[in-house]
Structure formats: C-alpha cells, structure tokens
Amino acid sequence: MTRIVAGLAGGRVLKVPPKGTRPTSERVREAIFSRLEHYDLLRDTKVLDLYAGSGALGLEAASRGAREVLLVEAHKAAAGIARDNATKLGLAGVSVRCDRAEHVAGLPTSPPWDVVFLDPPYDLSNERLHDVLAALVPHVDERAVIVIERSARSGMPLLPKQWRVMTSKTYGESTVYYVEPEVPLVGYTCA
Template sequence: MTRIVSGTAKGRTLKVPANGTRPTSDRVREALFSRLDHLGYVTDCEVLDLYAGSGALGLEAASRGASFVQLVEHAKGAVNAIRENSRTLGLDVVVDNAKVETWLAREPNRRFDLVFLDPPYALGEEDLARALQLLTPHLEHDAMVIVERSSRSPEPTWPAQLEREDERSWGDTRAWSAVVRPATTKVEA
C-alpha cells in the first residue's frame, strides 16, 4: 500500500495502477523528502515529476507545500490514477499524458526548482541521458534534479549544466541528485 508520508494529505492512500508502474516506496520518499525539505527544495517550489507513474513523488511534493506540481506520464492508466489521486486527496497538480522526451522538447513555459525522474528500470542509459539534456532549459538557476533507478544501474550521464551532488541507496533503489552548475563569470582584464 502506497501512502502520502507527510503534509496536508499525510497518511492518505494512493491508488496505484495495476501494472506498469513501480511506485517509490514510502521509506524512500520519506528519506528523499526529509533531505529535500532540509535543503529548502519543496515548500514554495515548482516541481516537475517525469515518468510519474502513480504520481507518488509529485503528489508528496504537493502535500508538503510545493507551489506548483507538473506530472508527465505516458501510460494512460497511470495518468488516470494520478488524476483520481489528485481529486481524492484534494491536491492541485497538472498532469500531462505525454512521452517525457516529447514533453521536454517543447519550449519551456516555466522553470522548475525540483525535478524527479523515476523512469522504468528498462529505460536505456542513452534515453535517460537524452531526457536529462532536454530537461536543462526547464530548470531554474539553482534547481535540483533527482534520478531514481535500480541499485544495479550506473550513474546517469549528466549534461554539462548539471553537477552531481549526492548518491543514496535503499535496498534495490538508488537515487542520484544533481544541481545546476553555477554560472561562470568572465573576468575582464
């Protein structure tokens, strides 16, 4: 059973699609969000949840006070579950039924402070690297990106704009975080 860990919807159960998704466990979400809350990356932040699945990460962010939450998921059954969860929990989120690469290839209409990528474990490393590259125009100058994969997966190939910040493991789950590299300023002679 998947539940919201904290915030306005704390303890409420999430509907999870019958197949095709692998919701982030309550334990992993609790650890991730505890750290993110401590770093100031949830409350009043704009959050993007890619490969959203059941929507557990994005809905957790909304419950904890994110100012805007955008979820992107391709599987229609998962999109329906996210929309039902949003209504049932009274959490205001935006859900797009789209392939992640297609959605990211669009011209950004907003920039995000926090981004979750929790792709299917079968997604190839090259596809993940492409999604991370396409993501960069959608990021705020101090954004954090979290990638969740199998503990057997290699570290993602980060685009030049992102710098790995941390790596954590919980059983079969590994999460990497990266932050936008600080802009370098030219010093005139």
C-alpha cells in the same frame, strides 16, 4: 499500500497501477523529501514529476507545499490513476498530463522548474535517460535539484555536461541521485 507521508495530505492512501509501474517506497520517498526540505526546496516551488506512475512523488511535493506540480505519465491507465489520486487529494496546483517524458522535458516553461523527479522504468537505457535530461537543461532553475531514481545495477546516469551529482544514496535495489546545474562563479577570482 502507497500513501502520502507528510504535509496536508499526510497519511492519505494512493491508488497504484496494477502493473507496469514500480512505486517509490515510502522509506525512499521519506528520505528524498527530508533532503529536499533540508535544501529548502519544497515550499512555493514548481515541480515536474516525469514517469509519474501513480503520482506519489509529485503529490507528496504538493502535500508539502509546492505551488505547482505537473505529473507526466505516458501510459494512459497509469495517467488516469495519477489523475484520480490528484482529484481525490484535492491539493491545489496539481495537473496531470498523459504524454511522453521525452516530449514534455523539452517544452518551454516559465518560470523554470525548481524540482524535477525522474523515476523511469529500470530498463530505460542511460542513453535515453540522458536525452530526457539534456532536453530539460534550459527549463530548470539554476538552483534546481533533479532527483533521479535508478536501479542500483544501472550505474551512474549519464548527465548533461552542465549538471553534476551532488550526492547519491542506495536503498536496496534503488539508487537515488541528487543532481544540480553547475553554476559558474561569476566575478570569482583567485587570490
């Protein structure tokens, strides 16, 4: 059973697609959101959930105070379930788009994304994931956090040169990477 962990919709149960998706476990979602709360990145933020599946990650963000959440899922049936979950929870600012992550990642957005979740199918190659990440580069805030969940056997994702891994944590078969843009230190001089 998949449910929202905390916030306005805490404890509410989500429907999940019967096949073709791998919902992030409650334990892993709890850890992800604990870290994002530590970074103070949930209240009044703009969140993009690519490869959304049931929408659990994005809906959790909305439940915890994100002001705008876009759930993106390419598979029509899964996108329909994400839409049903969003409607059932009635959280403000949530929208669902049935589209490919590769397409939506490159679309201009204003203001830029504060948090981006990427939980692609484990068989998605690191090269294809890199293309999605590269398309996102101009559309994320300089203080954004990009959360990537991959198979522990996939190895570190290939990142655009403008980004770096802040930290990562392995939970059984999954590894979660927390990525941020590398912001140049403007005006910094060595003494």
